[in-house]
Amino acid sequence: MARIRLSRLPGDRVLVSDDDEAREIALGDLPPLVRERETSSPRWVWDDTARWYPSLLAAGVRVERCHDLRLCRRLLARAPAVDPGLLGGEETRLWDALRPVVASEPVLFGAGDAADHLRADVEDARQLAAVAASPEAARLRLLLAAESAGALAAAEMTHAGVPWSVDVHEALLVDQLGPRPPRGAPPRLLAACADDVRRLLGAPGLNPDSRPDLLAALRRAGLEATDTRASTLRRLDHPAVEPLLRYKKLAHLFHTNGWAWIDEWVRDGRFRPSYQPAGSITGRWSSNGGGALSFPAQVRPAAVADDGWVLVVADVAQLEPRVLAGMSGDRELARAARGADLYQGMVDAGAVASRQHAKLGLLGAMYGATSGESGRMVADLTRRYPQAFGLVEAAARAGERGQAVRTLLGRGCPPLGTAWDESPDAPPADLADRDRRRRAHGRFTRNFVVQGTGAEWALCWIADLRNRLWRLAGDGPLEARPHLVFFLHDEVVVHAPARVADAVTEAVTAAAASAGRLLFRELAIDFPLDVAVVRSYADAGKAGT
DNA sequence: AAATCAAGCGCC
DNA sequence: AGGGCGCTTGATTT
Structure with missing residues (x-):
């Protein structure tokens, strides 16, 4: 398959190099070039998908596959099965220093510093050589392809946006908080709630947002509270507790998903959060705008499909236990995973008394x-599932010893002591302290192998799904066809014309099965989905396991 | 005044 | 004495 490397040159020029030749074009000529070359399905190689792809999407061009050099370099640099020496060379310090482009703040290209004009062809050759020399080349290739496909999906989701009804959202806010207040003032019902708290605590000047003030007021009222967490407050017996909990809930709604949030994040009926693929150390995505990771239940009613369209909401039941069964090759646990409820499967096998x-x-x-x-x-x-439980236990022990662990496809974890837990100027740690850190790192590596492999399964799932959706009936630009609008760890939302809802349901299901086969091969692990075809995201009932 | 930390909440 | 994130505010530091 052809690889076409794109490098920025000064002055809005692009160096386009494939295996035969290199030539220069104007940046503006890129969309037609991509559209023309897509018929032969090349892999586009570039420094950062979030830097190149949004403008292509804006020009109506979809890219089928890519290789994201920044993401893949970071992966390879941390992969235990890769020789780091092969990643060295020209410009590599700059490559290592690349920071992700934030999709919600599209800086097309910078002011012309060196990092804006890195040679994609040179770095691509380095990465190909590093993979080829690895004993785990096949898995790494799959991982790099999945990571890059995820980056495409992320850019496409930000481009399309979640269909959002500002009317529904505002009605919900008015219902719970009262009319929109002038800037800087609290809404009426929130203020009333604060008044209740002040009155019932006998603290007229109290600012309920100030933890020290609140704690002092609680103490004066004779309550023994050491913090102001909702779970702590719930245990107290006092008439002020109920309005206080209500205040916290309303204040959170007002501050994090209120009118200001709508102003900032919703435009033209679309909520466009910005995703950061592999933004977390385990390979899960994070987000740097809009709060895609905490899409609160409180405002989900406002996610409403366009007229004649539906939302297909799908999530995997017990993703990580299933992944653990697959990666450990534990056939007993895999058997329990057959069917919709893995925990019930364990009960039915007589392994455990209850779900x-x-x-x-x-x-x-x-x-x-x-x-x-x-x-x-x-x-x-x-005792019942020695392979599955043994795998996480071994990962924990390895972490405690300071050894590297990796996911199924070869993503490595950072070594003990280089991350958060040992800053260079920290006071000398005593023995107990170091022991605590080792155990904490062991818990981290224990979770890393499963969470990270789960993230790999999910990447394969959405990568396959976006291709299936593209092949479904439809033509024209991305947003006129069924398309992904949201992804979070083990859940996707597809916005689709109502008439293809069944086909989308089938595609989501088939993609999950395909991801399972890709990762776990002959050990057939089921990945059953809860799928709901709904008008509003809020109507997708969560199984809640 | 600006940057950073921590608590508390939200999501998986 | 359970893992990974982001967001907001008030408190603290520089």
Whole structure:
């Protein structure tokens, strides 16, 4: 498959190099070039998808596949199976220093410093050589392709946006908070709530947003509170507690998803959060604008499909336990995973007394619980599922010893002591302190292998899904066809014409099965989905497992 | 005054 | 004495 490398040159010029030749074109000639070359399905190679792709999408051009050099370089640099020496050379310090372009603040290209004009062809050759020399080349190739496809999907989702009804959202705000207040003032119902709190606590001047003030007022009212968390407050018996909890809820709605949020993030009936692929260390995406990671239930009613369209909402039931079964090759757990409810499958196999116990045990194993009921369940289930539980246990031990761990496809974790937990000028750690850190790192590596492989499954899922959606009936630009509008860890939302809803449901399901086969091969792991075809995101009932 | 930290909440 | 994130405010530091 042809690789076409795009490098920025000074003065709005682009160096286009494929295997045969290199030539220069004007930046404005890029969309027609891509449109023309897409018929032969090349892989476009560029420094950062978020830098190149939005303007192509704006010009109505969809890219089928790419290689994101920044994302892939970082992956390879941290992959235990890659020789770091092969990643060195010309301009590599600049490549290592590249920061992601933020999709919500489209800076097309910078003011012409060196990092804006890195040679994609040179870096691409380095990365290809590093992969080819790795004993795990096949898995790494899949990982790099999935990571890059994810970057395309992210840009496309930001481009399309989640269909958003400002009317519904504002009605919801007015209902709960009262009419929109003038700038700087609290809405009426929030203020009334604060008044209730002040009156019932006998604290006329109290600012309920100030934790010290609030804590002092609670103390004066004779309550023994050490913090102001909702869970702590709920345990207190006092008439002020109810309005206080209500105040916190309303204040959160007002501040994080109120009118200001609409003004900033919703335009032309679309909410366009900005995704950052591989933004977290495990390979999960993060977000740097709009709050895509916390799409609060409170405002989901405002996500409403266009007329004649629907939202197809799909999420995987118990993704990470299934991934654990697959990566550990634990056939017993894989058997329990057959069917819609893995935890129930464990009960039916006689491994555990109840669903709740099964869940506690598995989550405890993946998070490193050592005590309480969860800790006991981990011990019990380890006997029943030695391979699955042994895998996370081994990852924890390796982390504690300072050894590297990796995901199924080869993403590496940062070594002990280079990250958050050991700043150079910290006071010398005593023995107990270092021991605590080692155990904390062990819990991190324990979770890393599962969360990271789960993220890889999800990448394969959306990569396959975006291709299937593109092949479905439809023509014209991306947003006139069924398309992804939202992705979060184990959940997708597709915006689609109502008449293709069934086909989309089928595509989402088939993509999940395909991702499972891609990662776990002959060990057939089921990835059953909860799929809902709805008008509004809020109507998609969560199974809540 | 600006930058950074921490608490608390939201999501998976 | 359970992992990963982002966002907002008030408090603290520079």
